[in-house]
Amino acid sequence: xxxxxxxxxxxxxxxxxxxxxxxxxxxxxxxxxxxxxxxxxxxxxxxxxxxxxxxxxxxxxxxxxxxxxxxxxxxxxxxxxxxxxxxxxxxxxxxxxxxxxxxxxxxxxxxxxxxxxxxxxxxxxxxxxxxxxxxxxxxxxxxxxxxxxxxxxxxxxxxxxxxxxxxxxxxxxxxxxxxxxxxxxxxxxxxxxxxxxxxxxxxxxxxx
Ligand code: GRF
Numbered sequence: 001x002x003x004x005x006x007x008x009x010x011x012x013x014x015x016x017x018x019x020x021x022x023x024x025x026x027x028x029x030x031x032x033x034x035x036x037x038x039x040x041x042x043x044x045x046x047x048x049x050x051x052x053x054x055x056x057x058x059x060x061x062x063x064x065x066x067x068x069x070x071x072x073x074x075x076x077x078x079x080x081x082x083x084x085x086x087x088x089x090x091x092x093x094x095x096x097x098x099x100x101x102x103x104x105x106x107x108x109x110x111x112x113x114x115x116x117x118x119x120x121x122x123x124x125x126x127x128x129x130x131x132x133x134x135x136x137x138x139x140x141x142x143x144x145x146x147x148x149x150x151x152x153x154x155x156x157x158x159x160x161x162x163x164x165x166x167x168x169x170x171x172x173x174x175x176x177x178x179x180x181x182x183x184x185x186x187x188x189x190x191x192x193x194x195x196x197x198x199x200x201x202x203x204x205x206x207x208x
Pocket of ligand 1: 009011013014015109123179
């Protein structure tokens with residue numbers, strides 16, 4: 001069974017959705033580790049409540065970038081982690097980690113990339129920008145992580161309608177529900193070896 005590490009900075013509802021998919025037998029994988037840069041993250045509590053190793057790892061705990069990166073890599077390697085799943089992780093992934101996990105890091109973004117992404121586009125900022133722009137459709141994107149924010153090849157997208165009376169909060173709530181549906185599905189494709197990256201494109205192999 002594939003070992004997964006989830007990196008999360010906040011409440012951890014996507015972590016919970018992935019755990020539920022595993023419990024329901026929809027996803028055959030094991031979350032072996034949760035890492036957060038934030039010691040108060042709900043995601044760490046969810047992990048501990050489910051018997052998953054939960055580590056608070058922050059750059060501030062180390063005297064150099066090298067030691068920080070080495071600590072994360074050691075924790076991943078010692079658990080044979082083959083896939084890193086970012087679920088509301090607010091720190092940039094160091095390039096050494098991206099090199100060690102090429103095309104093996106997934107992220108979820110609460111809009112249809114390449115629109116409404118990039119640095120500073122997180123949380124309610126995204127939904128505010130979506131509403132202010134007047135677009136009628138937003139959505140969810142699962143993508144592979146590369147060196148640029150919200151930039152790597154797109155694995156899966158789903159559209160969500162923007163309503164005239166939406167506030168950033170109401171829109172965030174509807175988008176989040178879709179995140180919880182598609183993140184486990186995208187992870188399942190990865191775990192089953194059905195994702196092939198070809199330049200900017202992700203080809204999903206026949207699902208039969
Ligand atoms: C989600 O909206 C996700 O798209 C974004 O950060 C949020 C994380 O929420 N990257 P949660 O911590 O999984 O509840």
